[in-house]
Amino acid sequence: MKSLTKPQAISVTKPVSEELPKEKFDELEEFIDNMETTKGALIEILHKAQNIFGYLPRDVQLYIARKLGIPGAEVFGVVSFYSYFTTKPNGKHTISVCMGTACFVRGADKIIERLKEKLEVESNEITEDGLFTLKDVRCVGACGLAPVVMVDDKVFGRVKEEDLDDIIEAYRS
Amino acid sequence: MSKTRTNIMVCGGTGCLASDSEKVAKNLELIIKARGYEEEAKVIQTGCFGFCEQGPIVKIEPDNVFYVRVGPKDAKDIVDEHIVKGRKVERLLYKEPHHNKKIGKQEDMEFYKKQLRIALRNCGLINPEDIYEYIALGGYEALGKALTQMSRDEVVKEVKESGLRGRGGGGFPTGVKWEITKSQESEVKFIICNADEGDPGAFMDRSILEGDPHSVIEAMAIGGYAIGADKGIVYIRAEYPLAISRLKTAIKQSRELGLLGKNIFDSDFSFDIDIKFGAGAFVCGEETALINSCEGKRGEPDFKPPFPAQEGYWGHPTNVNNVETFANIPPIITKGSEWFSSIGTEKSKGTKVFALAGKINNVGLVEVPMGTTLREIIFDIGGGIQGGKKFKAVQTGGPSGGVITEEYLDTPIDYDSLLSIGSMMGSGGMIVMDETDNMVNIAKFYLEFTMDEACGKCAAGRIGTKRLYEILNKITSGKATMADLDALKQLSYMVKGSSLCGLCQTAPNPIISTMKHFWDEYLAFIKDVDHSQGEGEYDGAKNKDNLMLKA
Incomplete structure (x- = not known):
């Protein structure tokens, strides 16, 4: 289509810091520069950025905004709208508790309460030692195994409250 | 070999x-x-x-x-x-x-x-990563037939006469939708597959894409031919990595064999498919919100009209169908509309896939002809309630639906019968609850979900769902009075009547239906009710009428 736009050719300063190294910005820039068009591609770019940095801090959002020539508010509006995007860094491991309906009726609410007590965090928070992030997620689609807890990509099915200590301990070492 | x-x-x-x-x-x-x-x-x-x-x-x-x-x-x-x-x-x-x-x-x-598998016909039967296995079972025959033997009008007519209705929840006749998009005069049109399955506990679309991605690709090409679109988009949840990877493989294989690309089957029809990722927003299942999200924006719904068929993706006529709807298209084209419309009830043809979950023995994905009763699904196919407990209710339609109680279990289910008993078809989630589940908690669970997922565009949805949730929370923590129940009911109807899109218009349904069928469970939480007299004795029956609480 003729109406499609090319990426902004302007040069944008990279807000490099200890947590946000230059190589990661370079990778993101290369991805954006190689796009056929950036029209309508903001969500795709944010997916890539979260993939690279692990999260979407303010500086990364502003960098993307400048790179695309759009207001930072527009980028933040999209980031805050979608639950998949996060503005906070994650722990070394992410513990996701499925809060789909199937898991809920099989006791997922009690599982997440116990985990909050054990890890001393609320949902979407990181433990003090930086080891775990606790998340409540929507249906991971393993309803036959309800209630389901995922640690990173590993799925634990038919979880009971008394199993939780073992699951956590296995990732502490 | x-x-x-x-x-x-x-x-x-x-x-x-x-x-x-x-x-x-x-x-x-x-x-x-x-x-x-x-x-x-x-x-x-x-x-x-x-x-x-x-x-x-x-x-x-x-x-x-x-x-x-x-x-x-x-x-x-x-x-x-x-x-x-x-x-x-x-x-x-x-x-x-x-x-x-x-x-x-x-x-x-x-x-x-008791299952009849049309949409799931190839799931579990073929290797989804091998296009030749799909072709061996008659795959891409429908696309070939449509492109070489049928005119665009004939394809639309066939789908229209089959009586296929949208499987994403709305139940709008697919053929009619195609006809409207086809009739728009525009150089550029789009066909979008809605694979943003948001209902927690429903996973039929994911299973189809994981088990039989080519059936969706083939159907999108047929739809593109019928409405005059040369570009298709699959909008899929980023949380479905396996479905995404199998879909990508399938698209690549179809391109290699010339089943996507220029001049398919030597016709003058060219078609290709792109994938767009969602980022976790339930409201993006609504077509206008989905289109906004495809454009990289916040997935907020727009006023209709104009409908997407008139002004959709980047302002061009756009047809949006659900994964399961698409999976039904190839068999309709090869076997004909008469065959398809011979299955099901008078107004709902074909089959429906349900994700059976909750307190049931056989959790899984089932596909049954329309008109099958809930009793057959739950007790014959589903094997009854776990642990020998008593059935209490089943929720269909996810957070937009309502609970169905024992007395309605023999209703033959289709789009219209489910609406008439206070629930809806929805995308096909079916959550079974037993005697130990508290229905007020279930309603609260769903409201917490819709409150989180309400996009914030309209006040009724943004504030209404939050207040509903707060009242439910007050009730379950034992601090509510009869006046709160009254407010809950009134507010439910207000949110239902004044929200912008389907998400919040249907959000109060779990409250309305649980209040109707499980009033006693609400009363049990209320502090100004004298529970010592037993639930039957409570003179709130009079009180109920005074407060206009009866649905």
Whole structure:
């Protein structure tokens, strides 16, 4: 289509810091520069950025905004709208508790309460030692195994409250 | 051709993969090789068999033997006993819970007996990553027929006459939608597949994309031809990595064989498909919100009209259909609308896939003809309630639906009958609850979901769902009075009547239906009710009428 736009050719300063190294910005820039068009591609770019940095801090959002020539508010509006995007860094491991309906009726609410007590965090928070992030997620689609807890990509099915200590301990070492 | 005499089909759906089916497949392959049978037996990873409760599933073809809950350690027995010696491994066969008999064949199992698989026809039967297996079972025949023997009008007419209605929840006639988009005069049109399955507890779209991605690609091409679009978009949840990877593989294979691209089947029709990722927003299942999200924006819905068929993706006429709707299209084109419309009820044709979950013995994906009763689904196919407990209610339609109680279990289900008993079809989630579930908590659970997912565009949805949730919270923490129940009911109808889009218009449904059927459970939480008199004695019956609480 003729109406499609090319990426902004302007040069944008990279807000490099200890947590946000230059190589990661370079990778993101290369991805954006190689796009056929950036029209309508903001969500795709944010997916890539979260993939690279692990999260979407303010500086990364502003960098993307400048790179695309759009207001930072527009980028933040999209980031805050979608639950998949996060503005906070994650722990070394992410513990996701499925809060789909199937898991809920099989006791997922009690599982997440116990985990909050054990890890001393609320949902979407990181433990003090930086080891775990606790998340409540929507249906991971393993309803036959309800209630389901995922640690990173590993799925634990038919979880009971008394199993939780073992699951956590296995990732502490 | 290879001389393979036995195929070992290992379920590679998300549910089974979560219980180590990948390792089962690997072990099977290793042991087959060690025994020197690799020429004769082949391990194939298929899509979802649907019987998730008993996963991982392994099926041996052509012997037609169905093994359940197979662990990585069972691989040795399957190879040594079944493949080498030709004996069934008894301990891995499925045991019917009510008569304790072991069953080897899939079609003898209660779970499969009453099912009719159209949308799921290839799931569990083929390797989804091999286009030739899809073609061997008649794949892309429908696209060939449409492009070489049918005019655009004939394709639309066939779909219209089949009576197929949108499987994403709305139930709008698919053929009519295609006709409207086709009639728009525009150089550029789009066809979008809605694979943003947001209803927690529903996973039929994911299973179709994981188990039979080509059926969706083929159908989108047929739809594109019919409405005059040369570009298709699949909008899929980023949380479905396996479905995304299989879809990508399938699109690549179709391009290589010229089934996507320029001049398909030497016709003047060209078509290609792009994938766009969602980022976790339930409201994006609504078509206008979905289109906004495809454009990289916040997924907020727009006023209709104009409908997407008139002004959709970047302002061009756009047709949005759901995954399951698309999966029904190829068989309709090859077998004809008459065949399809012979299945189902008067106003709802064909079959519907349901994700059966909750307190039920056989959790899984089932596909039944429209008009099947809930009792058949829950007690025959679903094997009844877990742990011998008593059935209390079933929620259909996810957070937009309502609860259905025992007295309505014999209603033949279709779009209209479900609406008439206070629920809805929705995308096909079916959550079964037993006597131990508190219905006020269930309503609160759904409201917490819709409150979180309300996009914030309209005040009724943004503030209304939050206030509803707050009142429910007050009730379950025992601090509410009768006046709160009154407010809850009034506000429910207000949100229903004044919200912008389907999400919040239907958000109060779980409250309204649980209040109607389980009023006593609400009363039990209220502090100004004298519970010592017993629920039946409470003079709130009078009070109820005064407060106009009866639905």
